Amino acid sequence: MQEKITGVVExxxxxxxxxxxxxxxxxxxxxxxxxxxKSVTEFSEVILSGxxxxxxxxxxxxxxxxxxxxxxxxxxxLQDVLNFDLKTYQGLLNRIKLLSGxxxxxxxxxxxxxxxxxxxxxxxAETSSHLPPRLASRGSxxxxxxxxxxxxxxxxxxxxxxxxKALIELTALGLREDLLEIFEKEIKKPNGxxxxxxxxxxxxxxxxxxxxxxxxxxxxxxxxxxxxIEYHLEGISQTQVEPKKGYDxxxxxxxxxxxxxxxxxxxxxxxxETAEIALQxxxxxxxxxxxxxxxxxxxxxxxxxSLGAKPTNxxxxxxxxxxxxxxxxxxxxxxxxxxxxPQELAKIKRGLKGxxxxxxxxxxxxxxxxxxxxxxxxxxxxxxxxxxxxxxxxLVDEEMEKFILMxxxxxxxxxxxxxxxxxxxxxxxxIKVLNGMTTIEEVERITGPIK
Numbered sequence: 137m138q139e140k141i142t143g144v145v146e147x148x149x150x151x152x153x154x155x156x157x158x159x160x161x162x163x164x165x166x167x168x169x170x171x172x173x174k175s176v177t178e179f180s181e182v183i184l185s186g187x188x189x190x191x192x193x194x195x196x197x198x199x200x201x202x203x204x205x206x207x208x209x210x211x212x213x214l215q216d217v218l219n220f221d222l223k224t225y226q227g228l229l230n231r232i233k234l235l236s237g238x239x240x241x242x243x244x245x246x247x248x249x250x251x252x253x254x255x256x257x258x259x260x261a262e263t264s265s266h267l268p269p270r271l272a273s274r275g276s277x278x279x280x281x282x283x284x285x286x287x288x289x290x291x292x293x294x295x296x297x298x299x300x301k302a303l304i305e306l307t308a309l310g311l312r313e314d315l316l317e318i319f320e321k322e323i324k325k326p327n328g329x330x331x332x333x334x335x336x337x338x339x340x341x342x343x344x345x346x347x348x349x350x351x352x353x354x355x356x357x358x359x360x361x362x363x364x365i366e367y368h369l370e371g372i373s374q375t376q377v378e379p380k381k382g383y384d385x386x387x388x389x390x391x392x393x394x395x396x397x398x399x400x401x402x403x404x405x406x407x408x409e410t411a412e413i414a415l416q417x418x419x420x421x422x423x424x425x426x427x428x429x430x431x432x433x434x435x436x437x438x439x440x441x442s443l444g445a446k447p448t449n450x451x452x453x454x455x456x457x458x459x460x461x462x463x464x465x466x467x468x469x470x471x472x473x474x475x476x477x478p479q480e481l482a483k484i485k486r487g488l489k490g491x492x493x494x495x496x497x498x499x500x501x502x503x504x505x506x507x508x509x510x511x512x513x514x515x516x517x518x519x520x521x522x523x524x525x526x527x528x529x530x531l532v533d534e535e536m537e538k539f540i541l542m543x544x545x546x547x548x549x550x551x552x553x554x555x556x557x558x559x560x561x562x563x564x565x566x567i568k569v570l571n572g573m574t575t576i577e578e579v580e581r582i583t584g585p586i587k
């Protein structure tokens with residue numbers, strides 16, 4: 137029998153038995169429809185458990201004029217699951233609000249919350265320290281971040297699934313060999329700042345946590361300040377901002393500095409005060425990991441200067457700036473290699489023109505074979521299954537530091553970084569095409585047309 141505990145959903149064995157058989161979205165559509173006539177609790181259970189088994193990153197519940205819709209985001213792409221009646225939607229909304237600690241009587245403004253799902257013991261890392269022992273001992277915990285937003289026909293719900301399986305090692309990020317060597321060397325430095333940039337959902341948190349896992353040893357103290365804490369890492373002190381209580385990134389970072397940390401993770405630099413404290417920390421013997429919202433690695437410096445930071449601090453503080461996106465990998469069951477056509481060959485040659493000689497790539501000629509998607513039940517008929525990162529990164533040495541002092545434009549900094557050997561995200565994606573991991577179409581979808 138399911139325990140009714142606000143904030144924790146225990147997936148019942150009966151639901152697990154059903155959802156473990158879900159292999160693709162078609163299975164999910166079939167199974168979830170059977171629960172429409174059952175209780176809201178059972179319906180919500182199968183939605184959550186099904187999303188987890190499909191390795192979805194988000195579940196979207198959206199009210200329309202005459203019905204509601206459930207969609208899941210798998211490998212970055214939304215897919216329709218089910219249309220259902222508005223009465224059931226209202227019960228589901230209330231259930232999710234109750235679990236997430238949100239106010240039931242507020243429907244005219246956004247609300248954010250979270251809850252936990254207790255599921256059968258698996259190989260994933262346990263993150264159950266905040267749960268009662270009687271619950272934590274019985275399974276692994278997956279956290280759900282809830283966002284509720286007023287819309288035209290009701291409140292749209294997005295459930296972000298924070299599955300500990302997403303916490304991977306540095307070697308599993310999809311890095312080229314040369315870039316992996318650079319990353320491993322840079323994160324071993326005792327001080328300086330490493331900035332990871334990209335839009336929401338581009339894998340920045342996964343990369344930062346992979347860095348932390350790599351540098352973590354009993355001899356050093358690591359403290360994080362996040363908004364919110366997405367995954368719990370054993371042996372690391374993690375704190376969460378609480379702006380309503382006056383605990384934001386800037387004030388939190390000041391407090392962290394008094395704790396004598398060796399390495400600090402700042403979830404995001406959003407304002408000048410946070411930027412200045414983080415830069416000073418990097419300049420005074422601390423290793424600082426952080427994120428910025430920019431389009432590419434070259435935009436890092438411009439973003440910091442637009443916040444008001446001084447180039448005289450930025451250059452000496454930054455060790456490395458990274459930008460990343462996620463591309464879908466070709467399904468291993470149905471994907472196939474085919475000879476390139478003349479247009480594809482021309483694109484690859486244009487895209488990889490001027491690539492540094494140190495980067496080893498297959499010969500680019502008419503005999504070249506590249507991946508093509510087909511689609512099967514295993515990949516939800518998309519032709520893709522799983523994702524890998526595409527990266528670009530530049531190091532800040534003495535020469536680059538001098539260049540930053542000139543307050544260059546984003547374009548000028550990009551050209552300088554490329555001149556000094558930076559491989560762009562698009563080029564990194566094309567290398568993955570040559571290595572049979574993804575398609576030219578997917579690289580263009582993520583990084584733009586190949587010019």
